[in-house]
Amino acid sequence: MDAVRVALLREVLAGTEWPRAARRFAGSLRSSVVPHGGGLLLVGTEGYEPWHLAAHLVDEAAWSGQPELKPTLVRHRVRPGDPVHLAVGLGRLESARRGATLLMVAPERPDAGLLERVHDARRAGATVLSLDGGDPEVRGLAHETLTVREGAEVDLDTVQHLVSAAAGENSLPSPRGRRRLRDRLSLLADHLTSPPPARW
Numbered sequence: 001m002d003a004v005r006v007a008l009l010r011e012v013l014a015g016t017e018w019p020r021a022a023r024r025f026a027g028s029l030r031s032s033v034v035p036h037g038g039g040l041l042l043v044g045t046e047g048y049e050p051w052h053l054a055a056h057l058v059d060e061a062a063w064s065g066q067p068e069l070k071p072t073l074v075r076h077r078v079r080p081g082d083p084v085h086l087a088v089g090l091g092r093l094e095s096a097r098r099g100a101t102l103l104m105v106a107p108e109r110p111d112a113g114l115l116e117r118v119h120d121a122r123r124a125g126a127t128v129l130s131l132d133g134g135d136p137e138v139r140g141l142a143h144e145t146l147t148v149r150e151g152a153e154v155d156l157d158t159v160q161h162l163v164s165a166a167a168g169e170n171s172l173p174s175p176r177g178r179r180r181l182r183d184r185l186s187l188l189a190d191h192l193t194s195p196p197p198a199r200w
Contacts (some may be wrong), residue, residue, distance in 0.1 A: 004090060006165040009158060018154050018162060025129070026166035028129035032127040032143075033068045038100025039156040040055065041092065041126075045114065049075060050105040052129075052159045057160040060168030069167055071103070076114075092159040098125030104142070107156050131163065 010019045033040045042057070044050045054073040061069035066113045091118065094117065096102055102121050104110070109152045110118075118141050122128045130142035133148045133156065 003165070005106040006161055009162060013154065016153055018159065021146060022047075022159060023166045023169075024163035025131075025144060026163050026169075028144040029101070029129055029167050030066070030069070031162070032129065034099070035068050036128065037068065038097055040069065040071040041074050041096060041100060041102045042105070043074040043090075043114070043118075044076075044105045045108060045110045046076045048105065048107050049073075050160065052157070053105060053164060056161065056164035057167065060164055064168035066168065090114070090117060093121050096121035096124060100126040102126050102128045104128065104130045104132070104138065105128060105156070105160070106129045106135065106138045107133045107148075110138065110150065114143065131160065160165065 001098075015020055029040075040057070042050055042054050051073060053069050057069050057071050061067050072088055072092065073086065074090060074092050075086065076090060080085050090113070093102065100121070103117060104118060115137060117126060122141060122143075128142045129144045130138050131146050132138045132142075132146070134147045138166050139145050139147065146159065148154060148159050
């Protein structure tokens with residue numbers, strides 16, 4: 001259903017900058033996250049945790065045959081008993097080096113502690129990308145940005161859907177099983193229209 005929703009979003013937004021901008025940004029993300037590199041770290045602000053984007057990227061990594069797209073969600077608050085995939089704190093940013101990619105989702109200005117950690121990661125060689133609301137310091141830290149300003153035709157959540165879907169797309173066939181959105185929609189349609197299997 002997410003593939004269908006993204007297709008509808010693209011249709012509604014045809015004629016605006018957003019589908020093309022999302023594909024451009026997703027291309028930068030895909031090219032920066034390489035197999036056997038330092039991984040993809042995903043972090044939000046103290047008030048905005050991009051867990052929904054994390055879930056979509058996990059799905060896209062599986063769909064596209066690009067496991068390097070599976071992110072590590074870095075959280076501001078980790079509680080005892082959190083499952084492993086939700087138990088990575090801000091200290092993880094301190095080990096980001098060349099080969100790592102840091103994607104920061106910042107609808108508002110992050111606190112100084114996060115900005116400092118991201119700055120240090122960039123100085124250590126990590127590639128920094130931002131989905132942001134236009135804060136100049138956030139944009140200044142990132143190698144590549146996609147900004148959703150207040151009053152735009154879309155909100156940041158919608159753009160995250162477009163970016164995550166585009167990150168898993170590849171126009172070239174691959175033995176690793178990458179599928180374009182159109183192929184995925186076709187598979188989904190086949191599944192929805194096929195009769196249920198007979199009982200044993």
